[in-house]
Amino acid sequence: xxxxxxxxxxxxxxxxxxxxxxxxxxxxxxxxxxxxxxxxxxxxxxxxxxxxxxxxxxxxxxxxxxxxxxxxxxxxxxxxxxxxxxxxxxxxxxxxxxxxxxxxxxxxxxxxxxxxxxxxxxxxxxxxxxxxxxxxxxxxxxxxxxxxxxxxxxxxxxxxxxxxxxxxxxxxxxxxxxxxxxxxxxxxxxxxxxxxxxxxxxxxxxxxxxxxxxxxxxxxxxxxxxxxxxxxxxxxxxxxxxxxxxxxxxxxxxxxxxxxxxxxxxxxxxxxxxxxxxxxxxxxxxxxxxxxxxxxxxxxxxxxxxxxxxxx
Amino acid sequence: xxxxxxxxxxxxxxxxxxxxxxxxxxxxxxxxxxxxxxxxxxxxxxxxxxxxxxxxxxxxxxxxxxxxxxxxxxxxxxxxxxxxxxxxxxxxxxxxxxxxxxxxxxxxxxxxxxxxxxxxxxxxxxxxxxxxxxxxxxxxxxxxxxxxxxxxxxxxxxxxxxxxxxxxxxxxxxxxxxxxxxxxxxxxxxxxxxxxxxxxxxxxxxxxxxxxxxxxxxxxxxxxxxxxxxxxxxxxxxxxxxxxxxxxxxxxxxxxxxxxxxxxxxxxxxxxxxxxxxxxxxxxxxxxxxxxxxxxxxxxxxxxxxxxxxxx
Numbered sequence: 001x002x003x004x005x006x007x008x009x010x011x012x013x014x015x016x017x018x019x020x021x022x023x024x025x026x027x028x029x030x031x032x033x034x035x036x037x038x039x040x041x042x043x044x045x046x047x048x049x050x051x052x053x054x055x056x057x058x059x060x061x062x063x064x065x066x067x068x069x070x071x072x073x074x075x076x077x078x079x080x081x082x083x084x085x086x087x088x089x090x091x092x093x094x095x096x097x098x099x100x101x102x103x104x105x106x107x108x109x110x111x112x113x114x115x116x117x118x119x120x121x122x123x124x125x126x127x128x129x130x131x132x133x134x135x136x137x138x139x140x141x142x143x144x145x146x147x148x149x150x151x152x153x154x155x156x157x158x159x160x161x162x163x164x165x166x167x168x169x170x171x172x173x174x175x176x177x178x179x180x181x182x183x184x185x186x187x188x189x190x191x192x193x194x195x196x197x198x199x200x201x202x203x204x205x206x207x208x209x210x211x212x213x214x215x216x217x218x219x220x221x222x223x224x225x226x227x228x229x230x231x232x233x234x235x236x237x238x239x240x241x242x243x244x245x246x247x248x249x250x251x252x253x254x255x256x257x258x259x260x261x262x263x264x265x266x267x268x269x270x271x272x273x274x275x276x277x278x279x280x281x282x283x284x285x286x287x288x289x290x291x292x293x294x295x296x297x298x299x300x301x302x303x304x305x306x307x308x309x310x311x312x
Numbered sequence: 313x314x315x316x317x318x319x320x321x322x323x324x325x326x327x328x329x330x331x332x333x334x335x336x337x338x339x340x341x342x343x344x345x346x347x348x349x350x351x352x353x354x355x356x357x358x359x360x361x362x363x364x365x366x367x368x369x370x371x372x373x374x375x376x377x378x379x380x381x382x383x384x385x386x387x388x389x390x391x392x393x394x395x396x397x398x399x400x401x402x403x404x405x406x407x408x409x410x411x412x413x414x415x416x417x418x419x420x421x422x423x424x425x426x427x428x429x430x431x432x433x434x435x436x437x438x439x440x441x442x443x444x445x446x447x448x449x450x451x452x453x454x455x456x457x458x459x460x461x462x463x464x465x466x467x468x469x470x471x472x473x474x475x476x477x478x479x480x481x482x483x484x485x486x487x488x489x490x491x492x493x494x495x496x497x498x499x500x501x502x503x504x505x506x507x508x509x510x511x512x513x514x515x516x517x518x519x520x521x522x523x524x525x526x527x528x529x530x531x532x533x534x535x536x537x538x539x540x541x542x543x544x545x546x547x548x549x550x551x552x553x554x555x556x557x558x559x560x561x562x563x564x565x566x567x568x569x570x571x572x573x574x575x576x577x578x579x580x581x582x583x584x585x586x587x588x589x590x591x592x593x594x595x596x597x598x599x600x601x602x603x604x605x606x607x608x609x610x611x612x613x614x615x616x617x618x619x620x621x622x623x624x
Contacts, residue, residue, distance in 0.1 A: 089496065184401065187537045209521075211537060220611045222532040225499045225523060259614040293616060299532045300612045302571040304605060 001142070003248035004114050005033050005241070006046040006133050007123020008103055009053060009071065010080035014233050014276060015096075017088050021231065024277035025057045027080065028123035028147065031234035032241030034281050035268045037064035038289060039245030044117070046070035046108045046133070050078040050101055060282060069111045077102045090229050110136040119248045121240065122146040122167070127159040134166050143253050145169040145201070145244060147236075153179050164193075168253075171201050171240050186211065187218075201243070201262075210239065210262050214255050221262045224270045224295060231276045235269045238281060242268030267292040313454070315560035316426050317345050317553070318358040318445050319435020320415055321365060321383065322392035326545050326588060327408075329400050333543065336589035337369045339392065340435035340459065343549035346593050347580045348557030349376035350601055355557070356429070358382035358420045358445070362390040362413055372594060381423045389414045402541050422448040431560045433552065434458040434479070439471040446478050455565050457481040457513070457556060459548075465491050476505075480565075483513050483552050498523065499530075513555070513574075522551065522574050526567050533574045536582045536607060543588045547581045550593060554580030579604040 012026030029047045036043050044067040051073065058068055083097035108129060115138045122130040124147040134144065144167040152160050153176070160180075164170060170193060174186060181189035190213035201212050212219040243265035250257055267289050274280045324338030341359045348355050356379040363385065370380055395409035420441060427450045434442040436459040446456065456479040464472050465488070472492075476482060482505060486498060493501035502525035513524050524531040555577030562569055579601050586592045 185538065185540055187539050209534065218537055218611055219614065220534040220537070221614075222521065222534060225497075225530055225532070227497055227499050229497070256615070260616050263614060263616060297616060299530055302531065302533075302575060303568070304572050304575060304609060 001040070001118035001248045001251045002042040002044065002116075003036060003040050003119040003121065003244055004044045004046065004070075004110070004117040004137075005029055005036065005121045005123065005244070006108050006130075007032065007121075007125065007147075007237075008080050008106075009045075009047040009049050010082060010103070011052075012233060012277060013081075013083040013097075014231055015083075015085035016090065016231055017086070018230055021276040024279070025054065026082065026234060026277055028234075028237040030057075030061070030278060031237035031272065031281065032121060032123065032244070033061065033066045034064060034278055035238040035241030035265075035272070036245030036248065037061075037066055038268065038284055038286060039242065039264065040248035041065055042248070043067065043245070044070060044111075044114050046110060046114065048072040048074060048102045048106045048108075051075050053079045067113075070108070070114055072102075072109070074102045084233070086232065090232055093232075108133050115139075118142050118251065119244055120144045121244045123237070123240075124149050124152075127152055127156055127163040131159075131163045131166065134163075142251070143168050143247060145171055145240070147171050147240060148176070150176055150179055169201050171236075171243075173236065187213075190218075201258075210266055212258060212262050214258070217255060219255070219259045219262060221259075221266050221296070222299060223266065224292065224299065226270060226273065229273045232273050233276075234278065234281075235272050238272040239265040239269040241265070263293055263296050264289070267296060313352070313430035313560045313563045314354040314356065314428075315348055315352050315431040315433065315556055316356045316358065316382075316422070316429040316449075317341055317348065317433045317435065317556070318420050318442075319344065319433075319437065319459075319549070320392050320418075321357075321359040321361050322394060322415070323364075324545060324589060325393075325395040325409075326543055327395075327397035328402065328543055329398070330542055333588040336591075337366065338394070338546060338589055340546075340549040342369075342373070342590060343546035343584065343593065344433060344435065344553030344556070345373065345378045346376060346590055347550040347553030347577075347584070348560065349373075349378055350580065350596055350598060351554065351557030351576065352560035353377055354560070355379060356382055356423075356426045358422060358426065360384040360386060360414045360418045360420075363387050365391045379425075382420070382426055384414075384421070386414045396545070398544065402544055420445050427451075430454050430563065431556055432456045433556045435549070436461050436464075439464055439468055439475040443471075443475045443478065446475075454563070455480050455559060457483055457552070459483050459552060460488070462488055462491055481513050483548075483555075485548065499525075502530075513570075522578055524570060524574050526570070529567060531567070531571045531574060533571075533578050533608070534611060535578065536604065536611065538582060538585065541585045544585050545588075546590065546593075547584050550584040551577040551581040553577070575605055575608050576601070579608060 007029035008027035010027035014021040078101040080103040081099040086093045120141045177189040181192040183189040210221045243261045246261040246264040319341035320339035322339035326333040390413040392415040393411040398405045489501045493504040495501040522533045558573040558576040
């Protein structure tokens with residue numbers, strides 16, 4: 001089934017304790033569409049870049065069956081640029097430089113061929129921009145998911161709530177869920193946020209875990225314990241892309257299948273962090289993903305016959 | 313099978329964002345033995361208290377089949393006292409008061425009836441004291457587990473390593489594992505620590521997760537997402553006690569059974585944090601534990617046919 005992804009395509013420069021990445025391609029749309037491409041075959045991207053965005057990167061994406069008809073190339077402008085430095089624990093980072101460039105006036109326009117879509121993923125953009133995309137889709141997708149961040153909660157909370165009402169699934173990290181709900185307990189936070197919308201996915205990036213909340217239950221997927229985390233940039237977008245890609249591949253939004261989508265998203269994210277930028281993600285094979293998913297299965301596998309165990 | 317637990321029995325005073333506990337009973341031995349008592353029937357405790365430790369607390373423990381013959385009551389001294397204040401997120405805390413009192417000269421002596429034991433759990437004490445206990449056991453227990461903390465890594469690392477060589481299982485949190493190994497990656501940390509000993513259990517307290525590393529594999533158990541965490545004090549000891557109690561109940565130290573022990577320990581810990589001190593833990597029923605274990609089973613349950621999924 002088809003999947004439309006809206007978000008940034010950008011340049012990043014990343015400092016980690018292991019070195020400097022130099023200027024590499026990044027952006028939520030880049031990570032999530034590459035990740036989704038390992039699952040879904042009909043992916044359409046809406047983004048904006050300057051004339052500096054490398055043609056090779058676009059070719060790499062097209063070779064993964066990613067439709068770039070919705071990417072607006074601004075001939076006289078520059079692409080979004082972010083430079084960040086991770087702390088030693090790789091769990092926190094400082095932003096050194098943010099140059100909005102073309103993203104400052106990003107006003108996504110869906111090509112005609114995008115307007116009927118089965119799945120829609122809205123990367124972290126202003127809530128108004130996200131809403132304008134939903135308004136351009138002519139059918140009601142099977143599932144609309146969105147990302148957001150603290151910044152929008154700080155400056156545009158009411159707008160954000162309006163957008164939330166139109167989507168099925170929110171993908172944010174635990175701190176964002178706490179800020180949005182005003183509740184520390186994630187169970188309570190999820191309940192409050194679900195009062196606005198139907199479902200709620202909580203995702204932590206990097207080495208962390210994913211919690212899927214739905215009316216019918218809660219599902220937890222741990223992050224794979226990894227030998228090394230080299231660069232956490234893009235892990236959350238890669239997770240979301242794998243998750244949405246798996247849903248689009250299967251066309252099945254029941255809770256049991258969404259759990260599987262979480263596992264596939266986590267598997268994709270676990271590769272993303274192994275090298276700088278999109279490097280590791282670009283070169284994945286389905287066999288590698290499959291093997292990593294098997295590791296997940298083993299990691300959480302146990303058998304308990306609860307009644308029997310307590311009566312023995 | 314029999315389980316000997318060595319550690320502190322103490323008074324705590326706890327400040328959380330929800331209020332002050334007043335003076336309540338606490339200590340690693342108290343939490344872990346009460347927790348273990350829901351699984352194992354032959355639990356023997358080695359500890360030291362002053363004349364101020366309440367007889368009702370001792371009676372409560374005896375009523376749970378906990379043998380207190382190894383508890384030294386120092387008639388003219390006071391019990392260990394700790395006063396701590398949790399930060400708003402309940403994940404970190406400051407120590408306001410520590411009065412070692414009787415614990416300052418604690419030199420555990422095993423009663424004759426304790427010297428043959430199937431399982432031995434050494435709470436967080438100085439590595440020399442832990443070693444002296446191992447020296448008093450006349451058989452080789454099926455499994456010896458120990459807790460420790462950063463403090464001993466700072467001031468007595470070589471002593472700690474000597475003790476580690478004598479035990480099968482180390483129960484610490486992730487920061488302690490990182491400090492002990494000098495490795496940030498928990499996978500690498502576990503491998504380094506396993507070079508010293510055989511097995512390695514990593515436990516985070518409170519709302520957090522447990523990772524069990526063994527040569528043959530890694531097992532992850534999430535913390536149950538709770539509505540409310542009221543007081544995280546003792547959660548780690550409760551986890552360890554439930555874990556050891558389940559092993560002692562079943563007498564089975566194979567990896568598959570240790571995984572189950574992790575789940576039961578986590579279930580016990582999830583109750584501990586619901587009220588101040590040992591309050592919630594004292595009043596548990598086996599049915600409540602069983603129900604919570606069922607929640608764990610559901611929380612991580614998913615089905616993936618990996619090969620099939622990738623080929624479809």
